[in-house]
Amino acid sequence: AQSVTQLGSHVSVSEGALVLLRCNYSSSVPPYLFWYVQYPNQGLQLLLKYTSAATLVKGINGFEAEFKKSETSFHLTKPSAHMSDAAEYFCAVSGVQGAQKLVFGQGTRLTINP
Amino acid sequence: DAGVIQSPRHEVTEMGQEVTLRCKPISGHNSLFWYRQTMMRGLELLIYFNNNVPIDDSGMPEDRFSAKMPNASFSTLKIQPSEPRDSAVYFCASSLTSGWTGELFFGEGSRLTVL
Numbered sequence: 253a254q255s256v257t258q259l260g261s262h263v264s265v266s267e268g269a270l271v272l273l274r275c276n277y278s279s280s281v282p283p284y285l286f287w288y289v290q291y292p293n294q295g296l297q298l299l300l301k302y303t304s305a306a307t308l309v310k311g312i313n314g315f316e317a318e319f320k321k322s323e324t325s326f327h328l329t330k331p332s333a334h335m336s337d338a339a340e341y342f343c344a345v346s347g348v349q350g351a352q353k354l355v356f357g358q359g360t361r362l363t364i365n366p
Numbered sequence: 367d368a369g370v371i372q373s374p375r376h377e378v379t380e381m382g383q384e385v386t387l388r389c390k391p392i393s394g395h396n397s398l399f400w401y402r403q404t405m406m407r408g409l410e411l412l413i414y415f416n417n418n419v420p421i422d423d424s425g426m427p428e429d430r431f432s433a434k435m436p437n438a439s440f441s442t443l444k445i446q447p448s449e450p451r452d453s454a455v456y457f458c459a460s461s462l463t464s465g466w467t468g469e470l471f472f473g474e475g476s477r478l479t480v481l
Contacts, residue, residue: 284468295370295457295472296409303468342409346468353422354470356409 254279254345258357266365271315271330273360275343278324285326286344286354287317296342302326313337338364368392370473372458378479384446387476390439391460399470400433400443401457409457415441416463448480 259274277283284303288296300311307319313336317328326343343357371390379385391398399414413423415435426433430449435441445452455477459470 286468293474295459295474296470297472298469301468353411353414354468355411358408 254281254283254355256285256343256345256355256357258341258343258360260360261358262361262363264363264365265333267335268332271328271333271337271362273328273341273343273362275317275326275328275357276324277326277343277345279345284346285317285319286346287311287315287326287328288342288344288356290340290342290359292339299328299341333362333364335364335366338362370458370460370471372456372473372476374476375474376477376479378481379448380481381449382447383480384444385448385452385478385480387443387456387458387478389441389443389458389473391441391458392471393439395460395462395471396438397461397463398435398441399459399461400441401459401472403455403457403475404453412443412456445478448478450480453478453480 255278257276286301287299289299290296299315300309302309302319310316315330317326319326340359340361342359344354346354373388397416400412402410402412412425413433414421418435433443455475457472457475459472461470
């Protein structure tokens with residue numbers, strides 16, 4: 253069975269500051285890992301994904317995440333926050349087998365202060 | 367290109383009434399998912415279909431919930447009778463199984479309020 257834990261339900265940073273959203277996973281098989289973003293009153297959209305290739309993956313809007321097997325982590329970062337980054341971010345995991353069933357974390361709401 | 371289309375976007379109903387939520391997946395996608403989002407429980411997978419066949423309905427809360435996919439371009443999620451605890455945002459998502467990249471395409475959701 254797979255699961256993800258997102259540390260911190262709410263993160264607040266200043267515009268221009270580093271964004272770090274934490275995700276730890278548990279998986280009995282080599283995982284596929286994802287970050288999705290949800291803007292207010294919208295559905296989720298894929299930000300980036302790890303599917304057993306490069307451990308540092310780059311996504312849209314300047315975000316990136318690093319898969320660390322030893323730490324079972326897949327933290328999301330962005331060097332410089334922008335006001336438009338304010339949203340809710342979800343980490344998700346799926347097993348390679350039967351891959352399409354994603355298990356989502358509880359989400360982290362990111363607030364950007366001017 | 368049209369994305370996943372859900373209707374209604376908002377539904378307010380009274381306890382005991384039947385609720386039907388509708389979803390049109392992206393044309394050509396052969397997997398369809400129903401998720402429920404609440405503050406308390408986050409995003410929960412209710413059921414998913416592959417090629418119109420239900421593959422996993424272990425997330426369906428109880429017998430009051432049912433989902434169908436009569437053809438590749440339409441799915442419904444029905445709650446009968448509805449209860450206040452069913453109030454949530456219900457998302458439909460679709461994907462293409464072949465060469466799956468991990469991306470689910472979500473609709474904008476149906477916000478259900480049961481009074």
